[in-house]
Amino acid sequence: MGFAEPMRAHLPQHISQLQTPCLIVDTSKMTRNVARATGRLTGSDTKLRPHLKTVKSVDAISFTFSGRKIPATVSTLKEASEFGSAGYRDLLYAVAVSPQKLQQVHALRRTGVDLKIVVDSISAAHAVANSAAAEADPLPVLIELDVDGHRSGIGREDAGLLVQIGTILNNSAAELAGVITHAGESYGTVTDDGRAQAALIEQQVSVELAQTLRGANLPCPIVSIGSTPTLFSNAPVDGVTEIRAGVYMFFDLVQAGIGVCTEDDIALSVLATVIGHQQHKNWIITDAGWMALSTDRGTSSQQRDQGYGVVCDETGRPFEDLIVVRANQEHGIIARRPGTELAEIPDLPLGTRLRILPNHACATAAQHASYNVVDTGGNITAVWPRFGGW
Amino acid sequence: MGFAEPMRAHLPQHISQLQTPCLIVDTSKMTRNVARATGRLTGSDTKLRPHLKTVKSVDAISFTFSGRKIPATVSTLKEASEFGSAGYRDLLYAVAVSPQKLQQVHALRRTGVDLKIVVDSISAAHAVANSAAAEADPLPVLIELDVDGHRSGIGREDAGLLVQIGTILNNSAAELAGVITHAGESYGTVTDDGRAQAALIEQQVSVELAQTLRGANLPCPIVSIGSTPTLFSNAPVDGVTEIRAGVYMFFDLVQAGIGVCTEDDIALSVLATVIGHQQHKNWIITDAGWMALSTDRGTSSQQRDQGYGVVCDETGRPFEDLIVVRANQEHGIIARRPGTELAEIPDLPLGTRLRILPNHACATAAQHASYNVVDTGGNITAVWPRFGGW
Secondary structure, eight states: OOSOGGGGGGSOOBGGGOOSSEEEEOHHHHHHHHHHHHHHTTTSSOEEOOBOTTTOOHHHHHHHTTTOOOOEEESSHHHHHHHHHTTOOEEEEOSOOOGGGHHHHHHHHHTTOEEEEEEOSHHHHHHHHHHHHHHTOOOEEEEEBOSSSSSSSBOGGGHHHHHHHHHHHHTSSSEEEEEEOOOGGGGGOOSHHHHHHHHHHHHHHHHHHHHHHHHTTOOOOEEEEOOHHHHTSOOOOTTOOEEOOOGGGTOOHHHHHTTSSOGGGOOEEEEEEEEEEEGGGTEEEESOOHHHHOSOOGGGGSSSOOBTOEEEETTSOEEEEEEEEEEOSSOEEEEEOTTSOSTTOOOOOTTOEEEEEOSOHHHHHTTOSEEEEEOTTSBEEEEEEOOOOO | OOSOGGGGGGSOOBGGGOOSSEEEEOHHHHHHHHHHHHHHTTTSSOEEOOBOTTTOOHHHHHHHTTTOOOOEEESSHHHHHHHHHTTOOEEEEOSOOOGGGHHHHHHHHHTTOEEEEEEOSHHHHHHHHHHHHHHTOOOEEEEEBOSSSSSSSBOGGGHHHHHHHHHHHHTSSSEEEEEEOOOGGGGGOOSHHHHHHHHHHHHHHHHHHHHHHHHTTOOOOEEEEOOHHHHTSOOOOTTOOEEOOOGGGTOOHHHHHTTSSOGGGOOEEEEEEEEEEEGGGTEEEESOOHHHHOSOOGGGGSSSOOBTOEEEETTSOEEEEEEEEEEOSSOEEEEEOTTSOSTTOOOOOTTOEEEEEOSOHHHHHTTOSEEEEEOTTSBEEEEEEOOOOO
């Protein structure tokens, strides 16, 4: 719980006692989402390496995986440090390392965390090689691949560069541990076929470039791919040793918009209170502005623009076509989705409590210091602190 | 400083020792910005009531106002509590209150904070009247006005409603303290004239509706208006008792885009490190993604779209037309502004440190736990902790 026992008596016991805005988690949905991901890889040799960057809470991850110290992925050294201290020892820092962070990496590894890192250039490989030698640390390193032009990594047109980087690492005090990629463009797919195609390319290019390394007599034990959209496609995973995904634990409106989940699967919401109305405009004003929801407008480029979030009642049942159309820092403006009929705006008096489903769970969760875990009866069964920073 | 002395030895002394991403504040610019705001009201009876929602740091505000416990504005009860504990006693909570927050308001007032609140409906006025009576708390209440259709408040077409709300409050154990408005539409103006017009309307409608209350024999001692864009217009402030503004202490690219400041006035930036390149695309990748910059795209609707921020060197000198064109959670992609010549991309090797100027200072600062105060020589002269939450 993250609270000392003497404070417990003062803590809210029911959703109706929570001050707003705050984060709500529905663990029945979270459990279902996690089981679905596990099911996707049942019977294959490919392992899941969940990404902790969405949830960023040791208590939440401990609940989700029943206390097992799963192999996991992190996006910051802060996450590596927090989860490392909590006993998670097999961690992959999936963002290309800057030379300035290597001392922190070695320090974390000296605490017993098997932290693996990522590079995608000759200069980074040299920096890592030098640092591994100076620290006598057989640091495992993955080379980042670019399968879809999304951001970082070595593309198939640069196979020669890939072998050069692999050779530098393999001849160093560090350990060439494999390849890693992220099919980030899969977030922009609009059909299941498009998503399956993105997943297929992710798998094929990764396996092909792993073979390029092996063909040059270089080791490539790990082939790490993944994103939530490609995890839930039906593309083959042959030759892939692990899949990384994080947002699937909560899901969100962006994922619903590309067909990876339904709105009913979304386990994360922001509890808000009605603080006013503009009757002339059919606006309902709440105390959940962008500070609580984030400024993420991930659905703005999707077929169904969800504004700053979908509006539900306090139990989590969505109102038809009611969304947060505008967000100031501490004000959310709720109205009917543009283009829909205005006649049926529900009567939501001052003080009414609502839940807002987020566009992007990673961004919305990051605006809060803890999760309130609420059961279907509205009872608060746990409070999970979360952390931010780097 | 927020750190105990024994830790000081381990703290970075120079910008080059900071781990990235992190927030940087240039106090010479901040001091200049604050002096400019003070100068705007010199010789008038109108007082400045700075908004603390941007900075959210007791240390920063103490520095900025030389330790004076200024009258101030807050957007959350958390801000009221933090600044109240630090000795700031004249506070205005400028978001319409929900009935559920009244107990917290009374509790804060019992600690000696003269906290004023805001309502904009009959139901809220009744809730406040009842609560003030039950707690025997002569709570000062301002009625929110809507001068430009931006969000909450009573418009001039509802002058009768305004008098009704005023009468309820005036006949209650609470105290009718005045009117408050925020010309939020001024952020969307594109010319100095348009901004001056927005400021004029803000002043005129507020004074007119204050007179409506007085004409009904109701008190209206406070006429509180404001926003950074209207503060820095040349519109008259006659009849206005106070102006609220917050972002002017730092300024940001949105404010520069509407002509309120120049890019050189922006006191806040995010320090980032180059972690890679995509040579084929003229992309530079850094470790400052949206988690460090925020997902705020406030300049996207302006004439000059600044992407996720303007790129400067480590000393704060901007590169011509170099912006953060995309942001993933922990990756920022830097490229030339779309439409500009690609030939002159500067050579920024792995490990190069950069500063990114933010679209929206409120949103970017909210992603961080502290400010690193850096002088022109790159020395860290202070670390100011900041808080979030509600």
